Amino acid sequence: MKPIRLQRRTLGLVAVIAPLLALFIYVALRSGPLAPIPVTVATVESRPISPALFGIGTVQARYSYKIGPTFAGRIKRLDVDVGDRVIPGQVLGEMDPVDLDKRIGAQQAAIRSAEAALQQAESKHSFALAQAKRYALLFDVRGTTEEAFATRQQELAVAEAALGGAREDVARLRADLEALRAQRNNLRLTAPAAGLVVARAADPGTTVVAGQAVIEVVDPAALWVDAHFDQNGTQGLATGQAAGIVLRSRQGQILRGHVLRVEPLADAVTEEMLAKIRFDTQASPLPPIGELAEVTIRLPQLASAPAIPNAAIRTIDGRRGVWKLTDGKPEFTPVVLGQSDLDGRTQVKNGLAEGDRIIAYSEKTLTANSRIHVVDRIPGAVR
Incomplete structure (x- = not known):
């Protein structure tokens, strides 16, 4: 009697466990880690695309002007602010001249003194030239000594040298004055072209260095x-x-x-x-x-050629390609791609033909041994 009862218990357990095991295997293969990967499929179509x-x-x-002083100094005033429009040559501000105006005045006084010295040298030169000519005539008629004639010639040479020096002094002082005036003009910040003030990097009273931008105009x-x-x-x-x-x-x-x-x-x-x-x-x-x-x-529209969705393109081991459906199984196929458009299409130069079926989206990363299940759409994927 006991062996019969044990056999019945064993058969009962088997009858209960077998369906559960079958159900577990079914669930594992359908929705577990061994389940097929849901994918969506696209067909390669020959179509023209407008690449973009x-x-x-x-x-x-395109044109930006950074305006600043050519030497270090303190900003005296600024006449424009951000947002103001300016015209060519407009004075935007001025640097503090410090003692530059006084140096210009002193230079002008030095020029006047040098010009007076030049007039005096010209008078001496005229007198020495007249004396030299007169003594030359007297010497020709033996009306004076050779020593007196040589003295007048020497005085003429000295007067000519003094006149040349006086002229050079005046020219040098005038050049220095022009340099000071140019330096004074450089203290004025002027607009080189018409534009709009977009930046003001300093305010009056600020000390800036040479070349530092104070105002930017575009x-x-x-x-x-x-x-x-x-x-x-x-x-x-x-x-x-x-x-x-x-x-x-x-x-x-x-x-x-x-x-x-x-x-x-x-x-x-x-x-x-x-x-x-x-x-x-x-x-x-x-x-x-x-x-x-x-x-x-x-860009100009291209002629009809096989085109695929950009989402189907994958890179595996450095090769670009797509997962192509062959007898219902995924097969990685390298392709040579052409240009794309903004609608998500890319032309294929080589590797696919019109009518081929490829995997557009997959829920997980695919391999050559992956089991797949074709669906209409995958939740969360862009159609």
């Missing part, structure tokens, strides 16, 4: 965007292309511009190309210098 470049930059002034009619573009796909970037500019402070408003210049030097650290984007019309009100801006440049 997207860049980030800042608003900068030309508001010549603003541009210093834009940065990823080097991938910038082959078609060229001067003259139309551009759309969206300022950070004016979201939704697209300002028109064009590529003024593509910089010959790229940024080797960020791997970006640099370009200057100029506004077609002056923005009103003027955007602040340094404001962030988004730039979009649309």
Whole structure:
């Protein structure tokens, strides 16, 4: 009787455990770590795309003038403030001349004294020249001695030397005066061109050094965007292309511009190309210098070619490719990519054909041995 009861108990336990084990295996294979990975699938289509470049930059002034003194000194006055418009030659402020005006006055007095000395030297020279000529005539007719004639010639030479020295003194003093006047004029801070005052780095009474900027003026009619573009796909970037500019402070408003210049030097650290984007019309009100801006440049439409979603592109072991469905299993296929558009499509030059099915999104990272399950969409994924 006992063996029969043990067999019944064993069979009962097996009857209970077997379904539970089967249920566990089923759950593990369907929703556990061994479950298939949900994926969405896209079909390679041959279609034309309109490639576009997207860049980030800042608003900068093409022409900027930093105005300051040519030598160290103290600011006496400033006549403009930030936001004021100026015209060429307008006096923006002045440095303290200290003793420069007195030095100019002393130099003018020295010139007057030198000019008086010059007149005296000219008179002496005229008298010595007349005496030398008279004694030369007398010497020719034996009316004077050779010694007297030589004395008059020597006096003429001395008078000529004195006259030359007096003239050089006057010229030197006048040059010094012009230098002092130029130095005095340099104390006036003048606008070199028409523009807008955007910065005032010091106030009256402040001592500044030579070359230090006191006032910064920019030309508001010549603003541009210093834009940065990823080097991938910038082959078609060229001067003259139309551009759309969206300022950070004016979201939704697209300002028109064009590529003024593509910089010959790229940024080797960020791997970006640099370009200057100029506004077609002056923005009103003027955007602040340094404001962030988004730039979009649309390139000419390309001919039809196989195109895939950007989300499907993967990089494995340094190779770019996609997961292609082959007999329902994922297979990594390297591809050669072309240009992209802003709608998330990239043309494929080699590696795929029209009609191929590829994995666009996957819930987890895929491998060649991954089990997959095709779904319409994955929660949280962008369609």
